[in-house]
Amino acid sequence: MSSKQGAKGGAAAAKAKKPTKAGAEEKREDVLQAVVIADSFQDRFKPFTLEKPRCLLPLAGVPIIEYTLEFLAHNGVQEVFIYCGAHSEEIETYIHESTRWSPRSVVSPFSSLEFIRVSDANSVGDFLRDLDKRSLIGGDFVLVYGDLVANIQLDEALAKHRARREANRDACMTMVLRSIGVEPHRASQSRVITPVFAVEPDGRCWQYEEIHPLQKEHKTLWDQNVVELPDFELRSDLIDCGIDICTPEVLALWSESFDYELPRRNFLHGVLKDHELNGKMIYTEILDRGYAARVSSLPMYNCISKDILERWTFPFVPDNNLAHGQTFKRIREGSCFEDNVPIPRGATVTKSVIGRNSKVEEGVKISRSIIGRRCKIGKNVKIEDSYIWDDATIGDDTSIVQSVLANNVVIGKGCQIPAGSLISFSVSIGDSTQLPPDPVPRISLLTYEKTLATTNPTLVGQSGKGALFLEEQDDEDDSDSEADRNPASLEKTMFYNLAHLNLSTDSISTLASHDSYDSDADNSFGSLPDSSRNVRERLSSFASDDSGLSPDAFHSDAVHGLLDALRADDSEDFDSAKLEFMGLRLANNASDSSMRRAIAVAFARRAAELLSPEHGGLEPTKSAEKTFTSKRGAIKFIREVGVGRDETNLQAEFALALQKALLGVRGLEVGRAGALLAAMLQQLYNLDVLEEDGILAWWGDSRAGENEGLTKVKEKCRVLVEWLENADEEESEEDEDEDSD
């Protein structure tokens, strides 16, 4: 039954799809499909990712993608599609040579595993649009990244997703999120961008925002729709592990929006913003058990490595030997050693992992570190909180703190490697070198353009090889300008420090401000009953802030766009103006009230314009009629977008907006404005946009008469209102008469 429904949903989303798809879907209903995005289009792991893709970097001795695939196997996924971008050949080779995952291997837990190459992809969005074209996906599928480490069971989330999708086919996506509590947590400290979700108690997500410490304005805007929900939570205490359970409609949505690149900042934000237009609903599944995180940056690499050492990721821990050929054994003091790791007397190893055939000399102290295979560690070496990959050689008396050393690195005797150092593949550092702690050393043999860098002997010593790795310099110059600084710059080091950035973090939350003409915005935000609103974590200041929005780019653009459309003589159609308006609204993240205001202002100006002699000097009634009826679709546009839902208070809001807008039209005297308002209201009443309840509610609203100008304008409408009231009475009298008959 549900398969039929699902097919219907899919067909609605993309009618052009072949009819055979429904049959295929039915057949595949019990096969779980997963899509792995193995390229992140980021360069947070440079310089390491110059030579190896992120998902093949070792995490506790195992390439990260192993964790992802094992997670999928853990959840009974049958068909896997992997999208690779950079280094795609290397990933394909790795998988094909792996005894466990190779599609040819009989022991693979997946019935199929396919690589999909997209030659011109520049973002995750390009991958998903490509996937939509291929019609590979039969039903619900799991979308993950190639850097996921998780041990959760998705069955429950999948079942809930399916139940919601069956109840309402617009519930198209479920995001799996892990709550990490309100206390300071190393996982929340390791991320730069904090996602904030506005979530209803049933899990429906209404709005998504991102905050990061480099924002120019420390606040986020919350939509009117969100604020008006009876009960919701703003959650910034969630790890977004990037596991999305999607219906095929999600891919159709991606295809509709060709400019979406990022699954969260663009896609999620956009689809939620637009939910009134597309009707789609996105849900969250917030887990408070299990482990799920993405190795999305170096700080997260550090955090997840620690979690693995401390067994939060169980059963994905070294001594479980999930990867092929591993033979780790857990020994005392929380360390895990593979075969043939002799620890001499006098060497201390605590809470660390050491790979096969690594040689540790006397007097070595290793704590909370992960050391790969075949490493040679000289006498009296001190290693703390560091990650050393395979085949590294470290000379006697060297000390290494909080650093990452890639494969084949050679460190001479008596060196000091300071915290945060990233030493890339095959770099060698001469004897007695002390790397400077600032800037944080990132040493690589290659430059940004992947050419061989010239060795810098002052940095790496006379016998060393390698140079400081520098970023591309093109967009550095405007970093101090007004624009938000890019948070990505913080994610490129393992331990970022915000102290020198001089940031204020007092308030990072603001609700959508009311319109600028609404100088004393209604106090409903301030007076929210605390019991029904739960504000999590740092979102402590939760008051409305009106000053924040003063240069309202949206307003002027929108008004001009609409006015142009209304003035245009050549076209009868209003649809393109509507489309443009919705686009603007999305781009600017505009609230319902600012839309209403823009629409009111545009129509008021047009009507006022028609009164003036150069446009014909029409009477107010004629002018109002011409304004609203000359363009097809204009009335529909006001009804749907300007007023919104069919509710009395929204109609009153629109009338109020119109009143204020008319008052604000330059060169229009108050008396004329009042007459025009009455004419426009009557016209809207006749056109069924406003009902008499709406107009009466506006009449009764104290805001409509709060200053002299407004009162004067309002007075002019008394006739209309009285007529409405009388009509009402007459009607009811008639009703009574009829009743009495």
Next chain:
Amino acid sequence: MAPSQTIYAPSMDKLVKSLKGQTLETSIEAFIHLLKRRQVKGDECADATAHILRQVVAKSKWNDVDQLLSKVQAVGTRLARAAPHEPVIGNIVRRVMGLIRDEASEDRNADDLGSEAASDIQSLATAIAPHTQAAPPQRPGPIPFRPPPLTSVASFHVAKPKSMFNLLSVAETAESSITAASTPLSQAAPTSVHALRSEVLDGIEEIMDEISQADDQIAGFADVQICPGDYVLAYLPSRTVERFLVKAAAKRKFTVFLVSLEDPYTTTGEASHAALRKKLSSSGVKTISIASNGLMAYMTRISKVIFGAKIVYQNGGLLVDSGASVAAQAAKAHSKPVIALGGVYKFCPEDPSDEIAGEAGDSSTYVSYADGLKVDALEVENTVADYVPPELVDLYLTNLGPQTRHHLAAIMADHYKAEDVGYSFLSNE
């Protein structure tokens, strides 16, 4: 069935269902990863191992007994190394190897010994009951034969096991069937690989039957072990213990002190114990829940302590759920009897090793990962299993009846071959 109930997570049931269609290697690897991901654990492991070994015998190519043995041993070693925390896998592998050796020796000797030997065995079978030192048919040596038709598979009643012990302790009509060892008993001498294969497969089926029925058989002794008015302490009751208590509740009025994990994060553990409480109270048995740290205070009132053993070692020590050894110590301090429940298949012919008892589990069992301060500050060590030394255990209640420590060696010898006992699956030669 509505598809919203579809469960995608792999499990042993799914694997067993798909065994037929898969190649042997696929099944083995799938099982190994189920073990590693802890999607198969505890009592399920034994049954699952038997299923896999059955596939090894059925599907792999072998021409003689030695090849078969080395194949089984190789697969068994892989399985045992994949899950060093589940020694029961090794037990099953040894059982199957012993079974193969038996069948093979029957073959070899079938021609030499005629019906004379068969009647010898028959008399031996009837003679077993009165003799304390039961002659194990597996004993390497002069008696290679199995009893004749009266104990053929068809007439084999596993549901009512008889041994010398329950002959003494349970007042039921005794039949002279040998059930102590559940290896197949057949008079037909297999003359070919084909015949041997089917014999061994039958034998493995028997082992699987034994595993699945062990809990019920143990529960059959419940009314003997539990007296009216007893105060029984059940520490983290396993499935075996739950059945035992429910069976006892049907006949006896007693009180159960239930120690369950005080873990706000475990929802599944709570639910299963809740079901047990319900069943017990419906038959009029009172349950009292106590916290594990308050154990000692209740010990004076308790008359029996019951554990489900994960493994019974050859020295009589037990591998139990973590925390249970504290309960055993407390019982010892108050001189209260400790009864360990466990099927014979859990008897491990090895000595306990540190490595297994020290197996560490998931840190988030006791501390939530959402508790940031604790995650940073604490080192959570979650040992999954505890070792209970033999002197703390008073009685071993198996599917063959109650045993004391001194008879464990005999049971081990009954069920395992000397050749297999010496082989360690975990050591890296």
